[in-house]
Each structure stands twice: as structure tokens, then as C-alpha cells.
Amino acid sequence: MRTSPTRKVSHMEYRKLGRTGLKVSELCLGTMTFRWTSTEKQGFQVLDRAWDAGINFIDTADVYSRWAPGNSGGVAEEIIGRWMRSKPRNQVVIATKVRGRMWSGPNGEGLSRQHIMSAVEGSLRRLNTDYIDLYQTHHPDWDTPLDETLRALDDLVTAGKVRYIGASNYRAWLLMKSLWISDKSGLVRFDSIQPHYNLLNRAEVEPDLAALCLDQGIGMIPYSPLAGGFLTGKYTREHVPADARGAGNDRMARYMTEQNFALIDALAEMGQAQGKTITQMALGWMLTLPFITAPIIGANTVEQLEESLGAAGLRLSEEEMQRLDDLTGTDRNWFRR
Numbered sequence: 001m002r003t004s005p006t007r008k009v010s011h012m013e014y015r016k017l018g019r020t021g022l023k024v025s026e027l028c029l030g031t032m033t034f035r036w037t038s039t040e041k042q043g044f045q046v047l048d049r050a051w052d053a054g055i056n057f058i059d060t061a062d063v064y065s066r067w068a069p070g071n072s073g074g075v076a077e078e079i080i081g082r083w084m085r086s087k088p089r090n091q092v093v094i095a096t097k098v099r100g101r102m103w104s105g106p107n108g109e110g111l112s113r114q115h116i117m118s119a120v121e122g123s124l125r126r127l128n129t130d131y132i133d134l135y136q137t138h139h140p141d142w143d144t145p146l147d148e149t150l151r152a153l154d155d156l157v158t159a160g161k162v163r164y165i166g167a168s169n170y171r172a173w174l175l176m177k178s179l180w181i182s183d184k185s186g187l188v189r190f191d192s193i194q195p196h197y198n199l200l201n202r203a204e205v206e207p208d209l210a211a212l213c214l215d216q217g218i219g220m221i222p223y224s225p226l227a228g229g230f231l232t233g234k235y236t237r238e239h240v241p242a243d244a245r246g247a248g249n250d251r252m253a254r255y256m257t258e259q260n261f262a263l264i265d266a267l268a269e270m271g272q273a274q275g276k277t278i279t280q281m282a283l284g285w286m287l288t289l290p291f292i293t294a295p296i297i298g299a300n301t302v303e304q305l306e307e308s309l310g311a312a313g314l315r316l317s318e319e320e321m322q323r324l325d326d327l328t329g330t331d332r333n334w335f336r337r
């Protein structure tokens, strides 16, 4: 075990994943960049530093990162599997996902019993483990009835291959329908949701999904909390960093508006007063919201990770939260019941 207690981030908090008894660090480490925009060596360094800092929660997916040239998918899971050989398995919470295309043919993707039962074996092998802590459906599969998916996941929990289940990219109505099916059929239920959520993309979560999570005790673990790098402040009115993921990316081009740059300016100003960076303030905003369990942070290098780690323990004042609501045209009155 390579932990060094002196490097622990003093404020890393552990939170219950929704209503479950599972405790996860308030920052979850994402691994989508592994062998896409970062090397395996950088991936190992990032994992080591995250672990030393007290992060016990790692997010991946079987499909990462199949879209990158020369990457056939499964690579991020393999890297984590190699890294875990030197870690106490029962202290790491591994979250992976199923749904994406992993092999050819009509059943090479999806959330059918057929695909899930084969895909889980691949994830277990690559992760070098005999159980997955949190198994998530990556996207909805409109071809498969929810009860077929939930029954397959229930069987995996009974078999001990999976401990908890979660969903990703489900809107509130679909998550609520899934909960209803689990309840009426006596099946395991989704205990977490992984949505795309950040200061530039609030409408996907607020108010419906957020209210649902608070009401039903679902843990929310949002992805892209820094809007793929925009909320670090490195994209400016004058400059797009050429070596960043967002260079030439359509979504990033849409973020480059005067309204969003005014938000960056405000984060910088509020952060300056307390020695925090734009990145840390954007993460601190999320950590302050009562329906959030843990943002999933992405980092290509230890230096990038280090900055995000500085957000652990950060909570914004009501005045700061209100200012960010005003700048993003959102109010939080819906949960002030």
C-alpha cells in the first residue's frame, strides 16, 4: 500500500451514497481520460495522488475510451485493475458502467439481460476483482424494458458480483419509473444517478432530478463538473488553449459566451478573497448543494488533480450561492420548502 498520511487532504469528507450505508469521498475520480488525453503512466500518477489525498471513489466505464484512435475500449478498467493490485480492495469503491458497444453484433451493446450478463464478466476481468461496488447503466436503452434490465442487475447483486446499482443520463421521469418498477417487483433499486451537471448546465438537474434525489434518497454524482475544462478559467475571451480537450470542440465553442465569461470573472473574484481558484470555486459551489454526493473530477495530470483537491471541504456562503444563481439565471427556491 502506497499511502502517505502526510499528504492527505485535511478536509476530505466521506458522504453516504444516497440512503445507502456506503461511504464515499466527496470527490470522485473519473478515468475517462486514461489512454485518451492522458497516458497510462499519468493515469497511475493521478490514481496514486488521489488515493493519497483520501479519495476512495473511482468512476470508470467498460467503454472508456473506445472513441480514441487505437483504443478498443476497456482500457481505463484495465489500468485501474493493474493499479488495484497494490491496494486493499475493500477500501476502494469502484463504479463502472455498462451500455456502450463493447463487441460487434446486435447484442454488443445495450441493457438487455444478454448484454449485461456478458459485459459484467469483461469488467470484472479487466478490473481484476470479483465484485463491482457500483454498477451503473451508462445511458438509457430504449429497446429494452426497464424490468428486464433491473432483473438482470438484481441477479448480479444476488450473485455477489455487484454491490449497488446506479444509473447515468436518466431524466427524472425515467429514474422515477425505474424506482417504481424496482419497488413493485421487489428488485434492487438504483441508489445513484450520474448526470451531466455544472454551472453552465443546470437545467438538466434542477429542479426535477435534484428534488427526486432529495426525496427518494438517491446519491447524485455529477460528471463534467468543470464543463470539460471551461470552468478552470483557461478558456478566455481571447484564447483557447490548443492542447486542451475543448480545442475545436463544438460544445466548448458554445460555452464561449459573454455571459459565461462573466461567470468566470465572478468565480475568480469570489475565490480571490479566500485564496481559492476558479476551478476550486466551481467545485465548491457543487459541494455546497444539498443533493450532491460527489462531483466526478477529471484530470490529465497530477497538477490538474492537485487544483481540484483544493476544493475538498470548501463550502460557499449563501451570498456567494445567490450571486451564482443570479449569474446563471437559476433560483433554488424549489428546495426551500
Ligand SMILES: NC(=O)c1ccc[n+]([C@@H]2O[C@H](COP(=O)([O-])OP(=O)(O)OC[C@H]3O[C@@H](n4cnc5c(N)ncnc54)[C@H](OP(=O)(O)O)[C@@H]3O)[C@@H](O)[C@H]2O)c1
Pocket (backbone or CB within 6 Å): 029, 030, 031, 032, 033, 037, 059, 060, 138, 168, 169, 194, 222, 223, 224, 225, 226, 227, 228, 229, 230, 232, 234, 243, 244, 245, 246, 279, 296, 297, 298, 299, 300, 303, 304, 305, 307, 308
Ligand atoms: N456518465 C457519462 O456519460 C459521463 C460522461 C463524461 C464523463 N463522465 C465521467 O466524469 C469524469 C469527469 O468528466 P470530465 O473529464 O468531463 O470532467 P471535468 O472536470 O468537467 O473536465 C476535466 C478536464 O478539465 C481539464 N482540467 C481539469 N483540471 C484542470 C486544471 N486544474 N487546469 C486546467 N485544466 C484542467 C482537463 O482537460 P484538458 O487538459 O484536456 O483541458 C480535464 O480532463 C470522467 O472521467 C468520467 O469518469 C461520465
